Amino acid sequence: MALRECVKCFQPYGFRATWHHVIVSANVPRLLEDDLDSLVRAVDELEQARAVWRSKSEEHAALRRREKASGRRVPRRADPWHAWAGLVAYCPDFEKHPTERLDVVLRRVISAFESGVDLTAQCRACARALTEDAPCPDCGVDPVGPTAVRRVGTVHRWREVWLRSGS
Numbered sequence: 367m368a369l370r371e372c373v374k375c376f377q378p379y380g381f382r383a384t385w386h387h388v389i390v391s392a393n394v395p396r397l398l399e400d401d402l403d404s405l406v407r408a409v410d411e412l413e414q415a416r417a418v419w420r421s422k423s424e425e426h427a428a429l430r431r432r433e434k435a436s437g438r439r440v441p442r443r444a445d446p447w448h449a450w451a452g453l454v455a456y457c458p459d460f461e462k463h464p465t466e467r468l469d470v471v472l473r474r475v476i477s478a479f480e481s482g483v484d485l486t487a488q489c490r491a492c493a494r495a496l497t498e499d500a501p502c503p504d505c506g507v508d509p510v511g512p513t514a515v516r517r518v519g520t521v522h523r524w525r526e527v528w529l530r531s532g533s
């Protein structure tokens with residue numbers, strides 16, 4: 367339950383995909399008692415990624431203060447990474463998300479936003495060229511973000527993962 371609260375507060379892939387990522391990455395067993403340290407690994411990974419997020423957010427806030435002070439009221443085009451409450455690499459299919467550590471992916475995603483490249487033509491997480499309006503076929507990140515409506519058909523699988531009853 368404590369881990370759930372952590373993921374609710376910080377979910378760069380969306381809640382389900384972020385949950386799935388940390389469970390798999392930290393190798394959390396079905397019965398937590400079998401490896402209590404897995405919970406620490408999961409929280410550590412989330413915390414490291416959140417530290418990247420906070421650091422970049424503070425940089426962003428300082429930059430915006432300077433810009434506003436110099437008369438620039440409208441944010442630059444490269445700012446939207448900051449507007450989605452942390453959902454910067456939303457993955458509609460919770461089982462298909464980047465597999466590297468969250469902090470590594472987060473740094474790359476924010477850099478992609480800041481670089482100003484067209485993020486509908488290049489995946490923000492893995493830099494693969496995107497040719498259609500769909501999640502990245504390699505890493506699952508959706509170029510449209512959390513506002514996209516996708517049919518992924520994973521409701522049954524999610525229930526298994528959430529209840530820790532599936533494989």
Ligand SMILES: [Zn+2]
Pocket residue numbers: 489490491492493494502503504505506507
């Ligand atoms: Zn990708």
